[in-house]
Amino acid sequence: MDFKNLSTQYKNELLDNVVPFWLNKSQDQEFGGYFTCLDREGNVYDTDKFIWLQAREVWLFSMLYNRVEQKPEWLECARQGGEFLKLYGHDGNYNWYFSLTKEGKPLIQPYNIFSYTFAAMAFAQLGLATGSDEYTHIAKATYDRILERQINPKGRYNKAVPGTRNLKNFALPMIMCNLNLEMEHILGKEFVEQSAEKLIDEVMNVFYRPELGLIVENVNADGSFSDTFDGRLLNPGHAIEAMWFIMDLAERMNKKDIITKASQITLQTLEHGWDQEHGGIFYFMDAKNHPPQQLEWDQKLWWVHLETLISTLKSYRLTGSQESLKWFEKVHEYTWAHFKDTQHPEWFGYLNRRGEVSLSLKGGKWKGCFHVPRGLYQVWKELEIS
């Protein structure tokens, strides 16, 4: 592979195709914030505003401003979204709603802790971009709420009867690996280093099951395997995404053994999650090969493949593993062949098992200005320094 040409390919796709799409199509000029429900050509088909995606777009444009180029239109795009979130996104006490109407009226209560994590990430990066203490304060106050809620993230919306089957979920420790690095300038070196030990242990020794060679989505509260639908659930894309968060954290902490292990888990997950028949990575699987509950289990999702490009490439740069490079090339081929829309800007998100487009939207309730541009940015930069 010619890394120089490839790096240019990712950079150009990011700056000439994907970023202009969101900059021009998603901003709500009337009420602020962003429309994320955009059809194949970028037309708005629904106006609800989902906090995950509002926050992620604030983060993305702040990040581009901070790390790529100080373009005033990027800063303004991030800032206006941050203002909308600041005014309407929470209940006054940094409990972040799940969704709002286009005017900013709350639709769905603050039941989802990832609305908080993406808000914290957004305001931390926006604080850096603007130098505003107010935004940095919002990031810190939101982070405090996350710590308060982390024991029972769903709070009063938790439908599990206490005591029968107490499970803990992989997503929060996984996201915290990334969020703590994003917020180190606010949280401080000591806090990040101390938390890292616990987070790495949780991801690599509790949710990673050596008997399977895989990461599961849920374990019993005592850390043991739960032979239930939730306990057997595998989400290969999730596990692989977590591995680049772990590699970043381990690089920051200078823990080579953890980098090696994360690289191995990436490869093991790919071997297990790759669809031998049609190509691409499955969305959900069952650790014992029972039928999963998720009807969409065999679909091929954009974020799974973009995150895999990042993890395999970081693994190659940090360990020199040729196996990682081979997988990067294989997933690169699949991803560009199937997810890139060659007729209209931005990428498809949802393919069926055969790799055919199942939903032609460019954005919706879950797909917004995040995984495609973050993935393109990360791969561009990794290729530059590899």
Added chain:
Amino acid sequence: MDFKNLSTQYKNELLDNVVPFWLNKSQDQEFGGYFTCLDREGNVYDTDKFIWLQAREVWLFSMLYNRVEQKPEWLECARQGGEFLKLYGHDGNYNWYFSLTKEGKPLIQPYNIFSYTFAAMAFAQLGLATGSDEYTHIAKATYDRILERQINPKGRYNKAVPGTRNLKNFALPMIMCNLNLEMEHILGKEFVEQSAEKLIDEVMNVFYRPELGLIVENVNADGSFSDTFDGRLLNPGHAIEAMWFIMDLAERMNKKDIITKASQITLQTLEHGWDQEHGGIFYFMDAKNHPPQQLEWDQKLWWVHLETLISTLKSYRLTGSQESLKWFEKVHEYTWAHFKDTQHPEWFGYLNRRGEVSLSLKGGKWKGCFHVPRGLYQVWKELEIS
């Protein structure tokens, strides 16, 4: 079509294939109740017990005992499931949990009102089968809970912020059309007749939208169309199933105009929901042809097709519509060709858009001893009297 041969085909499939499968494979001899997570051959792959499916199997075996033949093993199968539900299925006050462990420990809180409706239906039919006042009392007490909860069915688990977008959902009035007839011996003639007016109005004049010619899953509290993801959501199988509930109710009330309208809505929904490319009926659609949120939107589900067989055949018997008979034949061909497992008992539940098996399970969290045997029974009987 030779209705006599066809009737025998449905009867034999019910009594020689499907009923023995559940009778022999699903009963938990140790703790009582039923395992519903059964793989293609009928082996148990998960032991959680979901109240919807526990109650539906109690209902099905009671119904067979009451309407087909007084087989002691059918009654015992229903009775032991009823005992398990009576002891473990609710909180002591007929608030029905969503799921239990195999031993009967509650797993998921009583957040779902359809656990209540299926429990009421089960105990009403079991009361008839056994002559037990205790079971009939449980059915009545549960029905009272449903009436108390119907304004806000999700109760404290409702995540919608009050006041912003108050929607009401189609499923409850739809199910009540059927449940009231199932429970007329308990609720009384007068109650059923009075409720029927309101229920028929709700289904046929509020959730049915003449401008679309279709039934939507959610409307605003004032009965107007909501141009949102929830408001645009179509579930063709749901709408078509409701039409045979309405036809039954209208037949009971001797309302010929309602029968005619229900027959028309069935046909309109089929025309709209039929996949012209691959055959079969879509699972979810958007009333304005925007992308739906449900990733499984284009899958072909067993219950959709079985319910359609019932509705088209009732429509034919009650109105003489040749169009209904044509659709019955078309859906009959598709259903037997794609859902029936010719190598192992019972039917597949989940096909992809092309009609290929996506999950080979015979039962799971949502598929149990219900739509296949109820559909076979209903079609058998309709063919007999047509």
